[in-house]
Amino acid sequence: HSGVVKRRSKSQSYRRSIRTCFGVASGLGLTPALTARRMNTSRKAPRSQNITEKVKPEHLELLVKTEWQLSYVTPLYQFRHTQLKSYSRQLSAFIAAEKQEGLAVEVGGLQNTFKVSFSVLQGLAETSDDPETVLIQVQSKPMFARQEDPPKTVWCGWLSCINGNPEYLQSLPKDFTCLPLFCSKGAEDLSSLVKSWLQRTFDCCFGPLDINQTTLQWLAALWTNCHMETNIQNLKMIWTLPVLPPLQVTYTVDSDDVLDLWRSTRESSAEKSREAEDEVCIDFSEVTRFMQGLMSHFYRHFRVDLSAGELNQVSSALGSAKVNGKIKISSSRYLISIFSLLTECALLKMPI
Amino acid sequence: MDNSAKHLLQRLVRRIPVSMLKSTLDKWERLTAEKRKSLDFTQSKWIITQELVALCEKSELTVKHITELEMIYLTAFCLFVCFLFPDDAHSVELMQFKELFKSHLRELQRNVSVKIKKHTDQAVWIRVAWGDGLSSPNHLKATYVVLYLQTPYVFVNALSSKHKPLLLQALTLSTRHQQIKAANLSGQKLTALRDLLMRQYQQVSQPPLMRHRMARETFGDGMLPALQSAVFKLETKFKGPTNEAMTQRDEPFICSVKFSSSNLLESLRHCASSGIASTPVTPMLSSIPLKGRNYFVITDNVLTA
Numbered sequence: 001h002s003g004v005v006k007r008r009s010k011s012q013s014y015r016r017s018i019r020t021c022f023g024v025a026s027g028l029g030l031t032p033a034l035t036a037r038r039m040n041t042s043r044k045a046p047r048s049q050n051i052t053e054k055v056k057p058e059h060l061e062l063l064v065k066t067e068w069q070l071s072y073v074t075p076l077y078q079f080r081h082t083q084l085k086s087y088s089r090q091l092s093a094f095i096a097a098e099k100q101e102g103l104a105v106e107v108g109g110l111q112n113t114f115k116v117s118f119s120v121l122q123g124l125a126e127t128s129d130d131p132e133t134v135l136i137q138v139q140s141k142p143m144f145a146r147q148e149d150p151p152k153t154v155w156c157g158w159l160s161c162i163n164g165n166p167e168y169l170q171s172l173p174k175d176f177t178c179l180p181l182f183c184s185k186g187a188e189d190l191s192s193l194v195k196s197w198l199q200r201t202f203d204c205c206f207g208p209l210d211i212n213q214t215t216l217q218w219l220a221a222l223w224t225n226c227h228m229e230t231n232i233q234n235l236k237m238i239w240t241l242p243v244l245p246p247l248q249v250t251y252t253v254d255s256d257d258v259l260d261l262w263r264s265t266r267e268s269s270a271e272k273s274r275e276a277e278d279e280v281c282i283d284f285s286e287v288t289r290f291m292q293g294l295m296s297h298f299y300r301h302f303r304v305d306l307s308a309g310e311l312n313q314v315s316s317a318l319g320s321a322k323v324n325g326k327i328k329i330s331s332s333r334y335l336i337s338i339f340s341l342l343t344e345c346a347l348l349k350m351p352i
Numbered sequence: 353m354d355n356s357a358k359h360l361l362q363r364l365v366r367r368i369p370v371s372m373l374k375s376t377l378d379k380w381e382r383l384t385a386e387k388r389k390s391l392d393f394t395q396s397k398w399i400i401t402q403e404l405v406a407l408c409e410k411s412e413l414t415v416k417h418i419t420e421l422e423m424i425y426l427t428a429f430c431l432f433v434c435f436l437f438p439d440d441a442h443s444v445e446l447m448q449f450k451e452l453f454k455s456h457l458r459e460l461q462r463n464v465s466v467k468i469k470k471h472t473d474q475a476v477w478i479r480v481a482w483g484d485g486l487s488s489p490n491h492l493k494a495t496y497v498v499l500y501l502q503t504p505y506v507f508v509n510a511l512s513s514k515h516k517p518l519l520l521q522a523l524t525l526s527t528r529h530q531q532i533k534a535a536n537l538s539g540q541k542l543t544a545l546r547d548l549l550m551r552q553y554q555q556v557s558q559p560p561l562m563r564h565r566m567a568r569e570t571f572g573d574g575m576l577p578a579l580q581s582a583v584f585k586l587e588t589k590f591k592g593p594t595n596e597a598m599t600q601r602d603e604p605f606i607c608s609v610k611f612s613s614s615n616l617l618e619s620l621r622h623c624a625s626s627g628i629a630s631t632p633v634t635p636m637l638s639s640i641p642l643k644g645r646n647y648f649v650i651t652d653n654v655l656t657a
């Protein structure tokens with residue numbers, strides 16, 4: 001499969017503000033949107049990027065093939081990339097103090113010491129407005145361990161901003177650093193402690209970054225599109241239907257066939273737009289038509305309406321995404337693209 | 353054509369930019385192609401308006417038709433569909449719905465102007481102009497809703513994120529449903545979306561009592577054996593109503609579907625009785641209890657329509 005690659009000016013995607021169909025949460029949570037900004041209704045197709053030159057191999061190894069729990073965090077006040085050693089010491093002390101207070105720390109029991117290290121994860125910041133990604137690792141060593149026993153990394157997290165909206169980033173007051181996407185893995189109580197310390201030290205706020213229906217649909221389409229360059233093996237989608245007991249539907253489509261479907265939904269719209277494009281740009285209406293096609297084929301066989309349920313998970317050989325905010329990237333080649341999408345989701349959660 | 357219709361048409365045409373007028377009139381389809389061809393769009397707007405009014409008068413169009421035109425123009429950018437759930441909720445009759453909707457909406461937002469009208473094709477058209485505590489309703493940016501009271505489908509356009517939860521809540525409560533979900537369907541032409549859904553809906557809309565009965569007949573009554581999953585390997589040609597390129601394809605669309613649950617048969621029975629699965633239940637699903645199997649390979653020869 002050779003993809004046709006065309007470029008469209010980036011500003012196009014920010015200018016169009018057509019409303020998209022957001023999945024309306026059941027129960028009509030009436031919490032108003034914190035921000036009037038909307039998710040881009042049009043985006044560039046992810047292109048395979050070789051980032052092995054930009055990012056250290058040990059960092060790449062850390063990032064891929066791991067399931068991360070996503071949160072968003074508001075801009076950090078007076079955060080300095082030059083103070084990381086000091087932050088490491090402070091957070092280590094904080095965790096030790098909390099343990100002394102009797103706060104049960106799940107990992108290893110009371111006799112462990114925890115050592116925190118903050119470091120810069122270079123190579124992910126894409127634009128000049130993106131701050132450098134910050135990596136936080138918590139290592140644990142049993143108190144009576146031998147010298148040569150290596151400490152074990154028991155918790156890992158990173159704060160990043162990849163292709164963040166430049167308008168928003170430039171509008172922030174000088175002392176704020178925006179790293180809205182927080183990815184973590186490890187014991188939940190350590191996550192709480194790290195977040196707690198970050199909140200009090202940098203006057204910021206964390207919240208869960210759920211991956212909503214719109215984003216999951218984007219990922220289904222974008223990953224399918226990637227099959228033109230990289231074998232995705234198949235596209236797997238998991239729905240749950242609201243019956244008793246709940247019914248889970250796992251719908252897996254062969255990669256070549258799903259790509260054909262995707263291409264057919266794109267062709268009908270490409271005919272209409274005669275604009276010169278030199279980078280493949282995808283509009284959400286194409287994503288919707290694609291999903292409709294998949295659900296129609298399903299309906300014709302089972303006469304079950306998948307749209308009565310909720311899409312919970314989308315996965316392919318390139319990664320997996322779950323509605324409860326868990327993401328796994330299996331290929332470093334698309335890491336930047338996917339995390340750009342997630343950065344956008346995180347920025348949408350920012351209060352003005 | 354009475355004065356109010358003329359007036360409405362004139363006001364409407366004034367708002368539609370000439371660049372969009374031709375395509376909007378084409379989509380409207382209330383004027384024959386011949387009549388539309390006779391319009392010269394290179395003339396001044398004023399002249400075009402006069403000519404258009406004359407054509408509409410000749411065709412004896414009414415206010416209802418003009419509001420359709422308005423809807424088409426406004427929905428040129430975004431018309432999305434919502435699905436009220438569960439669809440076996442007791443349907444509400446029109447007068448009741450009108451009162452409930454207006455009162456619910458006014459409870460949620462002061463200074464809204466609501467106009468509800470029933471059209472001959474069973475559609476209920478609602479126009480909401482939003483104001484707030486401080487300002488009067490803005491009629492230039494009204495939201496349009498079309499619903500069909502006997503179905504769970506709602507068509508909405510021009511709705512800001514601020515007003516969305518209010519409108520959707522008012523709709524849900526006044527139609528006596530429990531929730532409303534976006535139906536992953538959007539488009540430019542109301543009639544096309546409506547036809548697509550009604551065609552689908554007609555297939556599922558057996559009355560609740562009948563659905564319950566068929567569900568029980570297919571899967572059984574009372575406690576069902578706790579089967580946990582069923583797998584279907586599909587090797588059939590792609591089936592989708594609007595995708596010509598794919599339906600013309602010779603090769604099968606290879607996919608697999610797995611249904612899983614703590615009690616699959618109970619889940620499927622509930623799907624049937626609630627309308628999520630249309631009844632009569634497709635042989636694909638009824639084969640599970642009837643043949644006592646939970647692994648199937650389906651090819652075009654095996655599939656019974």
